[in-house]
Amino acid sequence: MRNNLQGLWNRKAIALVASVALLAACETNQPQATTPASPGNVTTEQVANQTEALLGKTVTVRSEPVQKISDSTFTISDEQFFSNENILVVNTSGKPFVLPENTEVQVTGQVANLVVADVNREYNLGLDPNLYVEYEGRPVIYAQSIALAPEPGEITQNPSRYYGQTLAVTGEVEDIVDANSFTLDEEQLIGAEDLLVINANPTAAVNDGEAVAVTGVLRPFVVAEIERDYDLTWDLDLQRKLEAEYSQKPVLVADGVYPSAIPEAAK
Incomplete structure (x- = not known):
């Protein structure tokens, strides 16, 4: 088997050239997978360390979930970057997503700094502010789509x-x-x-x-x-x-x- 892609980005990110949504006829209990608009695919390290440059932009990140916070939120992080902080993901797709065990997910959405009050007002998710004290004001991805991303x-x-x-x-x-x-x-x-x-x-x-x-x-x-x-x-x-x-x-x-x-x- 070929080994000329260095493990396909160390299984942590992909770059898709076009932007497209899966056919609406695919009826699953998972949010639709979509490819992102510019700037495209990034690592969670980039989201954490280059937040200002990414604010308001749509990105795609691949990572194993680190921790479930609520039915609508979870954290992700790149294992290979030891200093990398966990990034909060808020599922704003309107479709439930069950976090897998030991399988990466692909998240596509906009980068922002978390303001729980704004999230609850805009998406009506009813997030408990007490659960997000440590994430308030830190980078977050408002996920428009989430899909399983196994090898x-x-x-x-x-x-x-x-x-x-x-x-x-x-x-x-x-x-x-x-x-x-x-x-x-x-x-x-x-x-x-x-x-x-x-x-x-x-x-x-x-x-x-x-x-x-x-x-x-x-x-x-x-x-x-x-x-x-x-x-x-x-x-x-x-x-x-x-x-x-x-x-x-x-x-x-x-x-x-x-x-x-x-x-x-x-x-």
Whole structure:
């Protein structure tokens, strides 16, 4: 497996070139995953140390949640930055989000300095000011979207954990199956399999070895159901090949596939 992307930004950030929302038809109990407007993807260290430059701007951060504060709030932090402070995330999407254990999340939203009274007035969240004394006036991300962000191997090792959920996954293109299908390389977990991706409506071709970010919903691979639900042009030989290799394995049905790059701050 390829190892030319230094662990894909140390699994902490992605840079998506375009800005797009997942199709509204994807009915899940998770907020929709969206790609950000400028300045794009940052680390929590940047949010903490470059707050003034980021105020009012939309950013995307990937991190494991550190602590749940309430049903609408939790903290995130970059483990590799020992001096980094926890950043509060306020879910303003209007959709509930259940924090996962040992899985990163992708948060997209505006950076601000926390004023609990303003949050309660604007978003009607009913936050208890006593719970946020230490965060008042400090940087916060008002999340417009939150999605699970597991590694490809985490998905293929335990797909039932993610079936039916909106995911934001980054990886390197390992095998291009056809114009609508490719696999994401798993290079983090020993023994884990690559993840099959089906992009029914590609806007651009992916390249072998390209680092990409994929947003979509995970489902079991059943050829008859995939053909029924998506207008694909698989011939019989390809159908048989895919069924033999991926039957009942997970497939990420993509609503968006975008180039991914390593930000300078993460090198």
